[in-house]
Amino acid sequence: MYIEEILKDFSTLSNESLQLIISKIKLVSLPKNTILMDADKIEKKVYFIRKGMARAYTIDDGNEITFWFGREGDCILSMRSYVINKPSYETIQLLEDCELYEIEMKELFDLYLSNLEIANWGRKFAEIELINTEERFISRQIGTAKNRYEKLLTENPSLINRVQLGYIASYLGISQVTLSRIRSEI
Structure with missing residues (x-):
């Protein structure tokens, strides 16, 4: 998936605002089994999956508990780090060789401060991620x-x-x- 499609899935953006976000994003390729994010660390980046699969898990009593799978078009982030700048709960592992779009949270937050349309996009982005989390939680119960x-x-x-x-x-x-x-x- 291309980054334009992924970003527009969260909320519409003018071409100017879309290009502002894209100018801060870089494409990275990482191999299967890479630990992209570690639990108990403040994460500084947000990723969007262009190609590949990932999973989020936590350790409970020595066992890995998988609670999320990500695939093309999905976002990878620690919501806890994103919202309150605290260490994440989860570890993110790449299950396939992946191509990821990467943006520094600080650069994204700077865009929120300087561009109201991007700030509103960021609000919708966070709301959609919250709903996705809620749906996963309920479906497991x-x-x-x-x-x-x-x-x-x-x-x-x-x-x-x-x-x-x-x-x-x-x-x-x-x-x-x-x-x-x-x-x-x-």
């Missing part, structure tokens, strides 16, 4: 494991071919054995 897996297949069918089953099981809050059993039933 309701329904059976089988229902959650079927919903995942419906909403993101390519995920099964791109992500290790252990990460998917963790995301669904079930064991890999249970996931295998569910998959054999479907």
Whole structure:
């Protein structure tokens, strides 16, 4: 995906404002398994996935708990660092070789201060990311494991071919054995 498409998905921007944001963005290529963000560190960058897959996870009692998958067009950021400049809760790992659009938060915040249209875009951006987080939280709380897996297949069918089953099981809050059993039933 191209950065223009990604940015316009959050909210409309005039060509002038769009070009201002794009002028601050650079394209980076990083290999599979790169840890892009570390839990307990203040993150200084926001990323948009041009190509590839990523996951967010946290450690609980020595176990990795996956709670987000990102793919082309998705944003990668620590909302906690973005909003209140505090260390993030999550670790972000690249699951494939990735091409990412990268912007420094400071440069983005400077644009918010100097351009009202970009500031409004930033508000919509944060609102959409909050809604996405809320939807992920609610979807993990309701329904059976089988229902959650079927919903995942419906909403993101390519995920099964791109992500290790252990990460998917963790995301669904079930064991890999249970996931295998569910998959054999479907």
